[in-house]
Amino acid sequence: MAFDDIGIDASLGLGEQASAPGIDRRSTLRALVAGATTTAVAGTAAVGGLTLGSRPAWAQAATDADLFNFALNFEYLGAEYYLRGLTGQGLSASLLTGTGTQGPVIAGGPVPFQSAAIAQYVQRLAVDELAHVQFIRAVLGPAAIAEPAINLSVANWSTLAIAAGLLVPGQTFNPYASDIGFLLGAYVLEDVCVTALAGAARYLTNPNDLAAAAGLLGVEGYQAGGIRTLLANVGAGAATDAISALRARLSGVGDNGTLANGVAYNFVNTDTNALAFRRTPRQVLNIAYGAVNAPAGGFFPSGVNGNIR
Amino acid sequence: MDLDEIDLQIAPSASDPEPQEGTGRRSALRRFGLRAAGTAAAIAAGLAATAEPAEAQAITDTNILNFALNLEYLEAEFYLRAVLGYGLQGSDTTGVGTPGIVTGGSAVPFTSQAIAQYAQVLAVDELTHVRFLKTTLGAAAVAEPTINLSTSFTTLAVAAGLISPGQTFNPFADQISFLLGAFIFEDVGVTAYAGAANLISNPNYIEAAGGILATEAYHAGAIRTLLANIGAGVAANAISNLRATLGGGNDQGLVIPGQAYNFVASDTNALAFRRTTTQVLNIVYGSTTAIGTGGLFFPSGTNGAIR
Numbered sequence: 130m131a132f133d134d135i136g137i138d139a140s141l142g143l144g145e146q147a148s149a150p151g152i153d154r155r156s157t158l159r160a161l162v163a164g165a166t167t168t169a170v171a172g173t174a175a176v177g178g179l180t181l182g183s184r185p186a187w188a189q190a191a192t193d194a195d196l197f198n199f200a201l202n203f204e205y206l207g208a209e210y211y212l213r214g215l216t217g218q219g220l221s222a223s224l225l226t227g228t229g230t231q232g233p234v235i236a237g238g239p240v241p242f243q244s245a246a247i248a249q250y251v252q253r254l255a256v257d258e259l260a261h262v263q264f265i266r267a268v269l270g271p272a273a274i275a276e277p278a279i280n281l282s283v284a285n286w287s288t289l290a291i292a293a294g295l296l297v298p299g300q301t302f303n304p305y306a307s308d309i310g311f312l313l314g315a316y317v318l319e320d321v322c323v324t325a326l327a328g329a330a331r332y333l334t335n336p337n338d339l340a341a342a343a344g345l346l347g348v349e350g351y352q353a354g355g356i357r358t359l360l361a362n363v364g365a366g367a368a369t370d371a372i373s374a375l376r377a378r379l380s381g382v383g384d385n386g387t388l389a390n391g392v393a394y395n396f397v398n399t400d401t402n403a404l405a406f407r408r409t410p411r412q413v414l415n416i417a418y419g420a421v422n423a424p425a426g427g428f429f430p431s432g433v434n435g436n437i438r
Numbered sequence: 439m440d441l442d443e444i445d446l447q448i449a450p451s452a453s454d455p456e457p458q459e460g461t462g463r464r465s466a467l468r469r470f471g472l473r474a475a476g477t478a479a480a481i482a483a484g485l486a487a488t489a490e491p492a493e494a495q496a497i498t499d500t501n502i503l504n505f506a507l508n509l510e511y512l513e514a515e516f517y518l519r520a521v522l523g524y525g526l527q528g529s530d531t532t533g534v535g536t537p538g539i540v541t542g543g544s545a546v547p548f549t550s551q552a553i554a555q556y557a558q559v560l561a562v563d564e565l566t567h568v569r570f571l572k573t574t575l576g577a578a579a580v581a582e583p584t585i586n587l588s589t590s591f592t593t594l595a596v597a598a599g600l601i602s603p604g605q606t607f608n609p610f611a612d613q614i615s616f617l618l619g620a621f622i623f624e625d626v627g628v629t630a631y632a633g634a635a636n637l638i639s640n641p642n643y644i645e646a647a648g649g650i651l652a653t654e655a656y657h658a659g660a661i662r663t664l665l666a667n668i669g670a671g672v673a674a675n676a677i678s679n680l681r682a683t684l685g686g687g688n689d690q691g692l693v694i695p696g697q698a699y700n701f702v703a704s705d706t707n708a709l710a711f712r713r714t715t716t717q718v719l720n721i722v723y724g725s726t727t728a729i730g731t732g733g734l735f736f737p738s739g740t741n742g743a744i745r
Binding site: 258340362392 | 521524527528529555558562563564565570632633635641642644645646651652657666697699702703704709
């Protein structure tokens with residue numbers, strides 16, 4: 130894909146976006162500060178919408194191990210994407226085994242990084258996701274799922290980009306062709322991991338598991354915030370908005386690109402209470418599979434492994 | 439503060455095409471990738487052995503959320519004053535406990551529209567967190583305690599070795615100083631929420647805390663990215679080192695061996711650090727011996743049971 134197609138200024142650094150100088154939220158912020166009571170009442174309604182102690186149908190039988198295995202599918206996906214993007218090689222064989230059906234990885238990469246800085250950002254992402262795979266597998270022990278079939282092909286990325294309206298049928302999106310393309314691929318994945326972990330936290334029963342999940346969630350948040358910042362600074366806002374809109378459409382849960390909320394640098398993805406969005410496993414799978422209520426597809430052509438799927 | 443005083447290390451900018459040591463890192467990563475899972479098994483056993491610390495035994499959800507509210511008051515005041523020149527108003531500051539006064543802070547003369555917008559997003563988020571927590575806590579919400587945004591930053595910068603006694607660090611003086619000020623707070627917010635998550639019993643509050651935790655992590659990741667890209671690694675590392683000294687370790691610099699863009703702070707399992715409430719208070723009080731009395735950003739202590 131040529132980035133001209135989606136309006137990205139490829140110059141790196143803290144660029145000023147053409148649309149930015151006219152945007153100033155200070156007047157909005159002044160009104161917001163002045164309107165304390167009104168907004169607080171709005172917050173009450175949002176909190177009241179949560180039902181104390183109830184577990185929805187999907188979570189009735191979900192154990193901590195089930196929830197960690199669900200997350201492990203996405204750590205496999207992220208680790209394969211970053212490792213292969215950086216080195217051309219994915220997870221080692223000893224990290225792929227487990228319960229369920231182990232599948233092949235259809236992969237791309239390595240990326241011919243032009244910026245040493247971007248390569249280092251990706252290096253940190255790869256190290257993190259590899260460590261997450263190792264950590265979760267160690268926590269689960271023999272209950273850990275095998276790596277499912279994963280599709281990171283240019284064809285799959287292109288399908289996603291067409292669904293997002295970034296491309297027209299016949300064009301291709303190859304995230305392994307350029308630094309910025311690879312960051313856009315990372316954008317597709319990271320916010321989803323945040324919403325999955327944030328959505329699952331309340332259903333964990335063991336305090337140690339909750340501490341571990343909070344640690345995982347924190348790191349996914351760091352990653353997502355950094356990627357959003359890098360993309361906003363190179364003027365990739367329109368592309369991030371299109372990807373966010375696709376995720377929102379597939380999941381039924383809000384999702385904001387970097388041009389949302391009246392700024393050109395929306396580096397967070399949050400609801401009106403400034404809480405990160407939370408998604409159920411099914412909502413997450415709709416995004417990963419690229420279709421609502423599909424049994425498999427997209428990044429996981431044979432579906433994910435584990436009891437939650 | 440004059441930035442020259444802080445000796446910003448000029449790391450390669452994001453536009454620098456120099457290959458640098460990427461090749462070496464890749465081979466190191468390959469070795470890492472080949473590491474057997476057996477290493478991780480030992481790590482997990484260590485985590486599983488973690489027991490609830492003694493200090494957490496009698497703590498209620500209300501105590502935890504009020505503790506968080508103090509930190510949100512601090513962050514909201516910092517960002518609102520940086521953007522608008524004034525902070526929280528009226529009912530946003532009221533509650534139980536001793537209402538305090540906020541000193542210091544002024545509108546930052548942003549020269550980059552981009553940095554100004556980052557600041558605006560931060561201000562809106564932290565204001566919203568204050569209101570969300572106050573709404574959630576209802577009549578149990580604590581009042582805003584006394585907050586020092588005037589002399590505290592200089593005290594901290596001297597302690598961190600960024601400046602010498604007699605010099606001043608004013609995070610409101612310019613946009614880079616502002617980002618360094620933000621760096622002080624955001625990683626602490628992440629460790630506070632991550633550390634408190636498993637002390638909460640009500641699932642609704644766990645969900646809310648998780649949502650705020652992630653937002654703080656977005657903030658921290660973005661601030662780290664902005665600072666790394668302008669080569670502020672030495673200054674950020676000094677702040678990180680001070681937090682580690684006060685906060686029981688649990689910190690990681692912006693420039694670490696082999697990585698000049700360390701935009702994530704995590705332990706060896708790539709989990710965000712978790713701090714106890716005492717470790718968090720030690721940082722914002724600027725002392726490991728000020729529990730119950732306060733200091734630095736909260737000269738009269740925080741409000742609520744955890745102080």
